[in-house]
Amino acid sequence: xxxxxxxxxxxxxxxxxxxxxxxxxxxxxxxxxxxxxxxxxxxxxxxxxxxxxxxxxxxxxxxxxxxxxxxxxxxxxxxxxxxxxxxxxxxxxxxxxxxxxxxxxxxxxxxxxxxxxxxxxxxxxxxxxxxxxxxxxxxxxxxxxxxxxxxxxxxxxxxxxxxxxxxxxxxxxxxxxxxxxxxxxxxxxxxxxxxxxxxxxxxxxxxxxxxxxxxxxxxxxxxxxxxxxxxxxxxxxxxxxxxxxxxxxxxxxxxxxxxxxxxxxxxxxxxxxxxxxxxxxxxxxxxxxxxxxxxxxxxxxxxxxxxxxxxxxxxxxxxxxxxxxxxxxxxxxxxxxxxxxxxxxxxxxxxxxxxxxxxxxxxxxxxxxxxxxxxxxxxxxxxxxxxxxxxxxxxxxxxxxxxxxxxxxxxxx
Numbered sequence: 274x275x276x277x278x279x280x281x282x283x284x285x286x287x288x289x290x291x292x293x294x295x296x297x298x299x300x301x302x303x304x305x306x307x308x309x310x311x312x313x314x315x316x317x318x319x320x321x322x323x324x325x326x327x328x329x330x331x332x333x334x335x336x337x338x339x340x341x342x343x344x345x346x347x348x349x350x351x352x353x354x355x356x357x358x359x360x361x362x363x364x365x366x367x368x369x370x371x372x373x374x375x376x377x378x379x380x381x382x383x384x385x386x387x388x389x390x391x392x393x394x395x396x397x398x399x400x401x402x403x404x405x406x407x408x409x410x411x412x413x414x415x416x417x418x419x420x421x422x423x424x425x426x427x428x429x430x431x432x433x434x435x436x437x438x439x440x441x442x443x444x445x446x447x448x449x450x451x452x453x454x455x456x457x458x459x460x461x462x463x464x465x466x467x468x469x470x471x472x473x474x475x476x477x478x479x480x481x482x483x484x485x486x487x488x489x490x491x492x493x494x495x496x497x498x499x500x501x502x503x504x505x506x507x508x509x510x511x512x513x514x515x516x517x518x519x520x521x522x523x524x525x526x527x528x529x530x531x532x533x534x535x536x537x538x539x540x541x542x543x544x545x546x547x548x549x550x551x552x553x554x555x556x557x558x559x560x561x562x563x564x565x566x567x568x569x570x571x572x573x574x575x576x577x578x579x580x581x582x583x584x585x586x587x588x589x590x591x592x593x594x595x596x597x598x599x600x601x602x603x604x605x606x607x608x609x610x611x612x613x614x615x616x617x618x619x620x621x622x623x624x625x626x627x628x629x630x631x632x633x634x635x636x637x638x639x640x641x642x643x644x645x646x647x648x649x650x651x652x653x654x655x656x657x658x659x660x661x662x663x664x665x666x667x668x669x670x671x672x673x674x675x676x677x678x679x680x681x682x683x684x685x686x
Contacts, residue, residue, distance in 0.1 A: 293323035297332055301406060309339035326360060331404045333357040334366055337374075338409065347378050365395045366410040372419040381586065382544060384423035392416040411447055414440060418450055425461060426586045427545060428520050434461060469644060469679045471500055478683040481667055484508035489534060495525040496644050496678035501653055502531065502580045502607045504668060504682070505638070505660050512579035514539035514558075517565050517594055518611075520584070522552040527582050527609065532558055539578070542568065544585075565594045574603050577659070581605040588613045588622040595626055600633040606659035611651045614641065623652065630654055638668055643675040 300315030316339065319332035337353045340346035351374060357367035368391030375384035398413045411418075421436035440446065440454045471492040479486055479500075485508035492499050506512065512535065516528050519541035523529055531537035541560045543549050549562040561568075565585055581598070585591045591611055608630065612623035627637060636657055641649030655665060670676060 291318070291322040293319045293325060293328055293332075296322065297328060297405070300332070300335060304335065304339060309342050313339040327402060327404070330357050330361045330364065330367075331406075331408070333360065334370065334404075334408050335406070337367075337370060341374065347374065350374050363394075364401055365391055365413075365416075366404075366408045368394065369410045369415045369419070370408070372416065372423075376419055376423050379426075379587070381423045381426035384419055385427055385429075388416045388419035388423065392420065411450060412445075414443060414446055414450070418454070421454075422457070428518060428543075428548075428584075428586055429545075430461075431521075431524065434458075437461065469496055471497060471679075471682075475683060480504075480682060480684055481664060485510070485535060489530070493523055493525070493529045494527045496642055496651070497682045498527040498582070498609050498651075498653075499530040500682055501609070501668075502527070503535065505607045505655055505664060506579060507661060507664060508535065509579060510536050512537040513576075514580040514582070515574065515578050515605075516541040516558075516580075516582045518582070518584035518586070518591070519543045519552060519560065520548060522555045527584075528558070528580070529556070531580070532556065537579070539580075540573065566590060566597070568597070570597055571599050571602075574599065577604040577606075579606045579659075581608045583608070584611040592622045592626055595629060604656050604659060606656055608635065608654040609651055610654065613650045627652065634658075636665070638665060639670045639676055639681060641673060641675050642681070643677055645675075646677055647675055649675040 296315045296318040300312045300319065302312075303309075303315065304312035313336050316332040316336040320329045320336070323329070333353050333356055337350045337357070340350045340353070351371065354367045354371040354374065358371070361367075368387060372384050372387035372391060375381075375387060392413070395413060395416070417436055417440060421433050421440065424436065425433035437454055437458050440450070441458060446454070471489070473487075473490050476482070476487055476489075481504050483504050483506075486503070489500075494500070503509070512531060514528050514531060514537055516539060519528070520526060520543065528537065528539065528541065532539075537558075539558050541549075541552060541556070541558055542563055542565055543552070543560070544562070544564050546562050549560045552560040583591045583594055585594055588611065595610065610626050610630070612626055614620060614623045627640070630637075634656065635654045637652055637654050640652040642651040642653060643649045657665070670681065
């Protein structure tokens, strides 16, 4: 028995090979058979012929889905979806699929941006004229899901977890989204913790009571990075930092305490314009909106620095940034490098960074720093010419086990 869509498509195609709906139905028939190359050719013909913009739009969406299934046509898929958006910019499907395409290709910032655009344009699940077939657009929550996934990788940890929590409360999502949300919450909640706060009541427990520690009311880093820097430099006043991947100016920030209470100044860099806008409005230090991998550090840096932070996502970006720093001409007293070792894919990043810094004479004081007992994500280094050897000896810990930050920095016996 011949398939109805195939019969309809063939009849129209025989009568008129340029019949848009005939081509579309033939495309769908081949797509259901898994013959995506043949299907795409008929969908493309549909988009080329006729003046039914909605049918053209749907054919472009289906073409993109066919190429997605082939797995190696990302550049083509992006172009097709952009064409669909330009054809009918007031429908949500192409925006969602474009964000999802970037996300699956690990182009995190682009995925996050397009999800934000789609979410802002389609604030409600408005009823649109129905298309012939499912386009894999789940509804407005699809944009929230893409923001949550990609936001994590551009450093918006708090927002990402917040969005996943909101999604977890929904009862209208497709099963694949419900399961993915639960898995993400399980995995991410284990790796990102709210900052482990230091406050003045903990002063007597500090392993090393650096100068000025008694005036600190609280710190701001996620895992005591700011306190570690001050420890290594014995509470140095008016220091100088460069902060690559600065994130929020206060929450989980490694340099705000240095600037606020110890008079430090420096340069902060982040790729996210919303982050740097907030930073510029609230902090004294200079901030740059820039891709850290393409930044000209030779022209940016001036002399030696007391602290270098490298915290970019994904971790391979941090490694690429590290290798762009002109260590031949500039020294950094303290370095904190985020490698996210808790994710098994990043073991090479950690080892390469350690070897690379060692080649320039840097010493690791403590590795595998963590927010808990399990998920290590960062190493802390010093340059021996710029840090007191007695302080280093007091704080050095060569164990390769995860070091929970507060237990390392404080005497909690």
